[in-house]
Amino acid sequence: MIREFAAAKVNLALRVGALRExxxxxxxxxxxxxxxxxxLSVAPADELSLHISGPEAVGLSAGExxxxxxxxxxxxxxxxxxxAGQITLEKHIPAGAGLxxxxxDAAAALRAFNRLWELDWxxxxxxxxxxxxxxxxxxCVWSQPLRMTGRGERIRPIDAWPDFHALLVNPRLPVATxxxxxxxxxxxxxxxxxxxxxxxxxxxxxxxxxRAATNDLTDAAMSVxxxxxxxxxxxxxxxxxxxxxxxxxxxTCFAIYPAAAERDVAAARLTSEHPDWLVQPxxxxxxxxxxxx
Numbered sequence: 001m002i003r004e005f006a007a008a009k010v011n012l013a014l015r016v017g018a019l020r021e022x023x024x025x026x027x028x029x030x031x032x033x034x035x036x037x038x039x040l041s042v043a044p045a046d047e048l049s050l051h052i053s054g055p056e057a058v059g060l061s062a063g064e065x066x067x068x069x070x071x072x073x074x075x076x077x078x079x080x081x082x083x084a085g086q087i088t089l090e091k092h093i094p095a096g097a098g099l100x101x102x103x104x105d106a107a108a109a110l111r112a113f114n115r116l117w118e119l120d121w122x123x124x125x126x127x128x129x130x131x132x133x134x135x136x137x138x139x140c141v142w143s144q145p146l147r148m149t150g151r152g153e154r155i156r157p158i159d160a161w162p163d164f165h166a167l168l169v170n171p172r173l174p175v176a177t178x179x180x181x182x183x184x185x186x187x188x189x190x191x192x193x194x195x196x197x198x199x200x201x202x203x204x205x206x207x208x209x210x211r212a213a214t215n216d217l218t219d220a221a222m223s224v225x226x227x228x229x230x231x232x233x234x235x236x237x238x239x240x241x242x243x244x245x246x247x248x249x250x251x252t253c254f255a256i257y258p259a260a261a262e263r264d265v266a267a268a269r270l271t272s273e274h275p276d277w278l279v280q281p282x283x284x285x286x287x288x289x290x291x292x293x
Contacts (some may be wrong), residue, residue: 001043002116004108007033007143007289008093008168008282009100009136010247010254013213015194019185024135024151030195030210032161033143033289034168034282038091038101040068040108042116045086048072054091056101067106067133074129075113085116094278096174098221098248100136107140111290127155144288147195160201161286165263169235169270170252170278171227180249184220192216207242207256221250228253234274240266256284 010032017026038054050062050069063069068087076083087109093101110126113119123141130137135152145161148154192214198205222228228246231253235244240262241255257263263281270279 001041002112003039003041004112004291005143005289006038006040006093006101006104006108006140007035008037009033009104009140010166010168010284011098011215012210012245012284013195014215014217014248015192015213016184016216018189019181020151025181025184026150027148027152028194029148029152030145030158030213031139031148032145032164032284033140034166035285035289036092036168036280036282037289038089038093038105038108040090040105040112041088042085042109042112043088044116045084048083048085048087050087050089052089052091054089056091056094060091060095067102067137068109070133071106071109071130071137072113074132075110075117075119075126078129079117079119079121081117085113087112094170094172094174094252096176097170097252098175098246098250099168099252100140100248103130103134103136104140104143106130106133106137107143110137110141127153142288143290145286162201162203162206163286164203164256164284165258165260166254166256166282166284167235167263167267167270168247168252168254168278168280168282169231170280171225171231171274172276172278173225173227173251175221175225175228175249175251177249179224180217180221183223184217187220190214190216190219210243215246217249218246221246225251227251231277234270235266
């Protein structure tokens with residue numbers, strides 16, 4: 001059996017351009033991956049199947065439209081082999097959370113079947129196949145700190161990046177990406193800023209650059225789901241956070257803390273004040289989140 005970790009994807013900064021003629025928005029995003037997410041495993045079988053379990057499995061389809069199945073079939077088609085394998089997916093990332101859960105699962109499936117079928121293809125080849133499945137899949141194939149541009153298919157891994165102790169907070173209300181981008185398209189052009197790299201890759205200068213950058217989808221997401229404003233207010237209510245921001249298209253927001261102790265104090269406070277929210281302590285790793293072969 002082959003196991004792969006599908007790490008939650010977090011956009012620390014997200015610049016979004018105007019809608020292109022091909023129907024996509026150009027993006028410029030700094031992406032990291034948490035030490036928390038879904039678990040995927042594949043085993044040899046005569047045909048392709050998917051079983052979904054875990055706390056966030058309710059309501060998810062295991063049919064042909066699932067990104068995991070689509071990823072397995074896309075890889076098999078590219079490799080000229082029969083799509084066969086028993087897939088087990090344990091879901092912890094909520095749907096519509098802005099954490100790339102489906103994309104992370106698809107990427108994990110590409111890596112897992114690459115190993116199961118002994119293709120030994122490099123990550124850039126898998127990412128190219130992933131780009132056909134979804135804009136976030138290439139980044140999730142790499143699952144390490146990176147800069148994502150184009151519509152998401154252009155990946156530039158960042159090799160020198162610090163670990164960050166952080167909280168992920170989701171109000172348990174899904175936000176579909178489509179309506180957020182539609183709302184974004186109706187808004188006046190913003191004055192957001194992209195992340196500017198710094199020669200010093202220490203924690204303090206990188207945090208300074210992150211604070212100067214933005215997530216351009218925040219206002220659009222709050223117009224679709226106003227509770228996001230409440231989450232950001234709650235995360236910013238204490239002085240211990242170095243940075244609080246929405247991830248992706250929402251509704252999940254994150255806060256970065258100086259150390260695990262401050263993070264855990266904030267987690268206890270938010271859990272007490274908002275028992276219906278998902279409050280997940282994590283580390284945004286400066287290294288790869290990919291399962292070793």
